[in-house]
């Protein structure tokens with residue numbers, strides 16, 4: 134697979150452990166990215182599918198083109214829901230040779246899926262059972278002898294199919310607020326491991342690359358959460374985390390670096406790798422940080438709480454929302470509070486607050502869903518571009534749509550994206 | 556003239572790898588660039604940028620950049636910013652400042668954080 138657009142789809146049958154690549158003839162009609170994902174979800178709806186996919190530009194030098202997705206039936210709503218594959222996971226999935234994977238059925242014993250070089254293997258994960266996401270990531274990387282493998286895994290919360298379970302990308306948690314980590318647990322799918330050593334072609338490479346470079350030059354290169362959620366507490370969260378900041382990190386191909394690595398087990402300004410093995414946490418969730426900041430948590434304690442939730446495989450946002458009511462500072466108490474999280478839809482959302490779930494997750498004021506937010510998510514998941522960057526104005530959808538032709542010979546406009554969802 | 560790195564400005568977006576790979580292959584990948592992110596020690600957030608030239612490797616390590624003659628890197632441990640994860644770059648093309656494609660240095664042009672420069 135070397136095109137940016139879907140050709141074949143990988144079907145994984147967990148009940149037999151077999152994989153096969155099949156043509157996806159409906160791709161052109163369905164549309165790219167999440168639109169294709171939804172068509173696959175419908176097509177295999179009888180097999181309780183969990184669809185791993187990527188967008189049209191995922192893995193290319195388009196601003197914010199890191200985004201892949203996981204799509205499945207959320208246990209929270211009983212409806213199809215989508216969660217992001219950010220950082221390197223979405224791009225490496227596409228570069229592994231698979232732009233869409235449909236995982237059907239469930240396995241009798243724990244397994245993990247290993248995607249690399251256009252090859253897919255279902256491997257025994259009995260030895261990983263009970264491990265947290267940090268241990269799982271370390272164990273898979275060690276077993277494969279490759280430290281750059283991306284590991285989408287579940288921890289104890291996912292294995293127990295709890296409502297607050299989320300998959301984690303490597304060590305850092307994820308934006309899975311729809312309990313798709315719990316769906317992985319129900320399937321006995323402990324992890325999906327990826328390594329992207331493939332190559333992506335464009336229909337008109339010169340034109341595509343030049344236009345992507347133009348967009349990149351125009352995109353602001355900002356750091357910290359203020360870049361993507363100024364007005365929703367981003368500025369305050371940045372100032373609060375600042376004394377612990379080691380470095381800011383970008384997802385793949387993103388000109389902005391909103392993720393923030395905080396160190397609390399050694400001095401933040403230690404740059405050499407000779408220090409402690411686990412010095413801190415990459416804070417990837419502006420919303421989780423926001424809730425803990427608003428609840429009066431100290432930044433160090435918040436870092437520890439987010440680490441603990443990521444290890445357990447707990448949704449950072451719902452977990453932080455529930456924890457925010459009772460600030461803690463003792464590491465042992467934080468770990469036990471994380472262990473005691475309920476994470477139900479009701480827990481942690483104060484009475485009277487309007488909780489709304491849609492296909493992109495749960496939202497409460499002041500992080501309320503809006504038409505603009507929905508449009509950014511739809512466009513982002515179709516094109517493979519981070520919705521937070523779109524919302525922040527780092528790149529605009531109309532400019533991106535101009536790249537669809539040179540990328541893949543696809544013509545799309547904004548109303549076309551909306552129509553893919555009707 | 557060579558590409559140099561301000562490692563602490565780098566945020567790990569990998570765009571330099573994509574741009575360099577494009578100038579070699581007219582396609583997008585992480586396997587053919589003459590410039591490579593060193594990101595193997597993820598839990599420590601230890602990250603740098605390596606550039607291969609005909610003579611040496613420029614190691615843009617966060618604790619301080621240095622140039623190392625080709626061949627020396629393999630003898631080093633991972634902790635010095637080289638090691639096993641840097642090996643792939645040894646078998647790749649050396650930086651030609653994008654002259655073969657008739658382009659200006661693409662990694663420098665695309666880096667959103669201005670972490671790369673020519674000197």
Ligand code: SF4
Pocket residue numbers: 197199219220361382383384385387388389390391392519520521522
């Ligand atoms: S805006 Fe933040 S979350 Fe989105 S791609 Fe960029 S670094 Fe990642």
Ligand code: SF4
Pocket residue numbers: 558574575576578588589590606649650651652653659660661662663
């Ligand atoms: S100047 Fe060109 S060849 Fe050299 S590292 Fe940068 S992109 Fe690659």
Ligand code: SF4
Pocket residue numbers: 564565566567568569570571572592604665666667668669670671
């Ligand atoms: S393009 Fe710049 S910021 Fe991005 S990885 Fe390369 S050197 Fe770092």
